[in-house]
Amino acid sequence: MTTEQEFQQHHLARTRSSLRTTLIFCGFFYVAFALTDAAVLGYTRETAMLLFARLLVAITAACGLYLVRRHPTSILLLRLTATAAEIVGMSTFMLIVWHRPAEVPWHAMSICIMLIVVYIFIPNRLVISLGVAVATTASFIAIVVSIGTLRPADLLTMSMLLLLANSFGLVAARRYHRIWREEYRVQSLLIHLSVRDHLTGCYNRRYLNEVLLKTELARSRHQGLPFAVILCDIDHFKSINDTYGHLAGDAVLRTFSTVLQTTTRQEVDSVVRYGGEEFLVLLPRTDRAGAETLADRLRHTFAQTPAEWADQSVSATASFGVLAIDARDGPVSDEAIFAAVDKLLYRAKRAGRNKVQSGVLVQSRNAFQG
Template sequence: MHIHSLTGEFVRPTAETAFLDHQLARTRSLLGFTLLFCTFFYLCFFVTDVAALGLETALAATFPARLLVAVTAGSCAWLAYRRPLSVRATWLAATLAEVVALASFMHIAMQRPHEFHWHAMSLAIMLVVIYLYIPNRLVHAIVLAACSTGVFLALVQGVAPMPFADLLTMGLLLVLVNTFGALAARRYNHVSREEFRLQADLKTAAERDHLTGCYNRRYLHDHLLGLELSRARRFGRPLTVVLCDIDHFKLINDNFGHTKGDEVIAAFAALLVRMTREGVDTVVRYGGEEFLLILPETSLDGGEHLAERLRLAFAGDSALLGDNPFGLHTSASFGVASFDFANTQVRYTLPDLISAADKLMYEAKRNGRNRVESMELK
């Protein structure tokens, strides 16, 4: 998960999508709170319109714009709080509220043309909110903030021209606000994604075997046993498990060394992952050279067929050990156990299936290794 040096966002779209989905509830909450908070103060500043223009003029000239902001931001806040908005919908709501607020601000500034110094201060505060408190992509925030700054300076020059030195100072101050706002937003992006990356690394370390990348036994007991069993029972589908063990692995370690042994384990794991269904089947490193396959919605015939394909593929991989003086070659023994959970009269559990597969695997060992033994529980 590499983080882009300029935006502070993940370079890989899949990683960025995972982060945004993980943060979505917090993002919606932040958006709703910020919009309500800003709307309240936006309306409160109507008293300054009254002080500057008088009640009747303010009601006609500026109140509709402030009311439009309140309605737009309030609606977007309600959507953020009450509706399961997607990431893109949340960004759209944020952008819509910002555009309406900025456009209304420009209109109000034109109604009070002799106060552009104060308006510049107000715009600076709005830019800080856009960069730091309205959740959006950094590039969207920069475009909105830069465009609004340019429009504001153009209004100053067109509606109430001021000395060049004053205009230059105002422009530089707004550029400074934009620069520090963008840098602060980038830093926040980087810090939040770095935290997410560390959490993901810790989760992977807790769930995955470091050598093969397969799930570990802890994850099996903490998550998979209950999940797969409840799913099989709920839908009344068959469930098959395959327990497999690399043959003569101690001899491989003794004669080739542990580094070669690790290579053999990693290659076997890669084969298992490659030949099972991604997102459906689960590969678990069950022990040193033992692996467990959990195959949802798979009958005994399907499990046997997969195990036989795996057996042939692993035994046919002559490159792992090559021609060696020890006469060793790669092979594995497989135990396949299955139960159809459409049968509600018998209450087998997933540990029952694993135990049966374990016994079958050792039976395959006793019967000469490099073979598949199978059974359907009744």
């Protein structure tokens, strides 16, 4: 998902609420102001025609409300509904202006309000709102010129006021859009900082315990799919720090995390800095054989990828414990998973390091089979 799509999804609830409120108000007041048609025109065919046009606005609003309620996650539908409401509402207003030519000053005041509504209160893409507003303003001025009830000086004043309303609306809309995007950027940054390790960019252990592991286990159990975890540890990491310094140690950690994140599946697997030089990889839809193959590829890739800092480099290796979890037979505790995969990691260490050891954890018995 792109950043723009994520931003739109983040503001979807607010956008839907704003559109719903605006549609209700617009639909109600368009119909309510039919009383002014009757007051000005009497009970004539023109009054009936304008009433039908006003009802069309209300029907458009009602259909929009229904569609948004039926498809609450569709961003495209929200935009189409907003655009349809703007076009139908403004077209109806132009019809009212044409059939009530004696009230041009009142119409000018009304259209200024409506322009602000289009720019600020109807959530839509700014370029679409601008297009509707400019087309409406030009149409209104053309109708007023055709009616010919204003003096040139008054027509110029009215045109300047409409230009001011458009300018104010555009500036305000751009400002709101910037504020919303800055709010999203800051919130995304805070979320990132709260769930990611600052050195490696991997998820942190708190997020693993509170969200990741529970979510993936529940999804695996519900869908009846295999699930595996890999616990890996950089070999002789203390010696690297003691020999080359902590900057070298940080470079090795970043290199190892990069190998883990680039070799695993994006948006599917999760890489966690488990603690110090230990990393945990969650592998949904992966069985024991697949996890073993991946762990061996990670082991080989890391051994062949020296860490570089300043103008120096150092090579390192890592050991891997691979645990496949039978997710179909019932729940298992986090502690059982961590204990089992930890045993496998230390078995790889005792086997001479730079090794892969695997086993299976059966959930119904919390039984570990090496």
